[in-house]
Amino acid sequence: MTDQQQQDIYPSMTITSDQHEQKIAPIKLGERLKQIRRTLGLTLEEASQKTGLARSTLSKIENEQISPTFQAMQKLTSGLQIDIPQLFAAPKQVSTTGRRDITRNELGKPHPTSTYEHELLATQLTNKKMMPFKSLIRARSFDAYADWIRHDGEEFLLVLSGEITFFSEYYEPVNLSEGDSVYYDANMGHMLISVSEEDASILWVTAS
Amino acid sequence: MTDQQQQDIYPSMTITSDQHEQKIAPIKLGERLKQIRRTLGLTLEEASQKTGLARSTLSKIENEQISPTFQAMQKLTSGLQIDIPQLFAAPKQVSTTGRRDITRNELGKPHPTSTYEHELLATQLTNKKMMPFKSLIRARSFDAYADWIRHDGEEFLLVLSGEITFFSEYYEPVNLSEGDSVYYDANMGHMLISVSEEDASILWVTAS
DNA sequence: AGCAAAAGTTTCCAAAAGGAAACATTATTT
DNA sequence: AAATAATGTTTCCTTTTGGAAACTTTTGCT
Structure with a gap:
């Protein structure tokens, strides 16, 4: 870990409630998922059997071609025995993840x-x-x-x-x-x- | 809907793929969400503006008629300033065991x-x-x-x-x-x- | 009470996701 | 290196989601 701690903390989520326009924190779910699957030593086919999701679907999710539904995510997390926070946790884990946020008085x-x-x-x-x-x-x-x-x-x-x-x-x-x-x-x-x-x-x- | 809220919507779906059989916890996302929205004192319209999701969509999610996509969930959580794990937290409760402890200043x-x-x-x-x-x-x-x-x-x-x-x-x-x-x-x-x-x-x- | 406004739900349709199978790529064996 | 098997991707099609507007219910007011 060099100097990008700033990034680890979910960056730039801007919400402009007026015009319904939002930028969403770029959590790379697919990437994360592929990482986890690989760590578990599973192929797409095996993951498919464990989760009940089609091989093709898993592939598309991992490549960020589609955004899985909540149901799909449930199958994913329970099938692979991972918990949700793990999915959303900052990619860096190995060493202590420094997360910090300061709120100044009257500036909330x-x-x-x-x-x-x-x-x-x-x-x-x-x-x-x-x-x-x-x-x-x-x-x-x-x-x-x-x-x-x-x-x-x-x-x-x-x-x-x-x-x-x-x-x-x-x-x-x-x-x-x-x-x-x-x-x-x-x-x-x-x-x-x-x-x-x-x-x-x-x-x-x-x-x- | 009368009294079968406990069971219905995520009907403890069971994945029977070949070898592995699993039960998915019937997390009632919709209910949970409604609860959170209410706690924040927001109407559907207000929540809609904060999240960028249509009023109708929110309604359907809360009533478990649809399973939101990951994108929708991101809009939800960032728009309402809630954590994703919070959404998935176990249905929980009913325990309502009132516990309370007051510590007076200087008397700790x-x-x-x-x-x-x-x-x-x-x-x-x-x-x-x-x-x-x-x-x-x-x-x-x-x-x-x-x-x-x-x-x-x-x-x-x-x-x-x-x-x-x-x-x-x-x-x-x-x-x-x-x-x-x-x-x-x-x-x-x-x-x-x-x-x-x-x-x-x-x-x-x-x-x- | 009755009326009006606000909140919530449902309908209908366009847009996106999920699955089967074809296709492409990568690894393994000979 | 060629052949084969295994893994991963894309296509095509069906099912489901997401949004605008119509509709229904609830809330607030006189």
Whole structure:
């Protein structure tokens, strides 16, 4: 590995949501797949038998002539006993893959809603185990969601500033001040509001 | 559709090619996707704009009427800022075991060393996916570790106060100020010091 | 309630993927 | 090197996907 670490991290994915135009991260699925198949010492015919996909189809996928369907990918991954992350992992693996992404304060990409403003962090790295973001919770933001938020995974939350109330399905509400944190199962209904006069700032990290 | 969602759409397809017989996990991509979209608070139209896929297509994918192509999936994941593995994560759950742990500021369990002071958070919960802690890095803490820190998993770091320099094996050192964050592969050698006159306070979250 | 707007689904057709078999290339044997 | 076998690619055709617009359902409002 010389000096192209910069590249290893999935490069240039530009999304222009206005006009439906996007450049997609150039993951070379076909190349990757051929590499894996070769590593396993399989011919196309053998791979075909293991996956149930036609030899021709495999060839076309490897040569990037077609884009396999989800079903095909399932057959691929289960047939060859590889897992999806492996397919999408950066091609370089042998030595420790240096991946890094810095998010400067206030320079993230905010997703504003009426009561929250979510700012995703480390958006340049895909395939992460954790998904960190900062949120601003507007002062006195009641009614916002009348309903529980519930999703897979676990969540860690730290109050950066302000004061919030953390509601959850199986517990009494708690007030959290700056520096306080909660760790919880996100399948448990949860929701939070700002109770003070000022907006509250929160750090979340989710992992599934 | 009444109650047979469990089974239907990816009907645990069994590949019977000659010798190898396999069951493909019936990952319900559509359901998963709908869940994610809902979690993000997006309508089909909004998701359509973010991903560049037609509203109708999204609908059909969510209802498992079609199996999206790889291209479509790339648009999905990059447009909605989600990881591909996230999509494939096991159906999971129902466990809804409410687990929760609150750590009050300054009330954690500090582990002091000469240059750091680590305070583990959420210590009452075992078996967590993430391991959060706060650290205090003493001012002008040089030489401390002359060597890289390296371990499995990924790490997320946010500067709560002060200013530090983040050293890593494959990159130039960077200065991080309050609010800045880094996400990196912890296998890559890393290390940090406080550069200002005051101690710096950091939040870390690790996941393996 | 009834109406209007928004969200979601289905239809229809063009575009793309998957498979069988022909074709081409590479490896192996003599 | 020629012949043969094995591996990989392309062609041709059928099945499936993806998108625009029509249609249906749900949500919000007066």
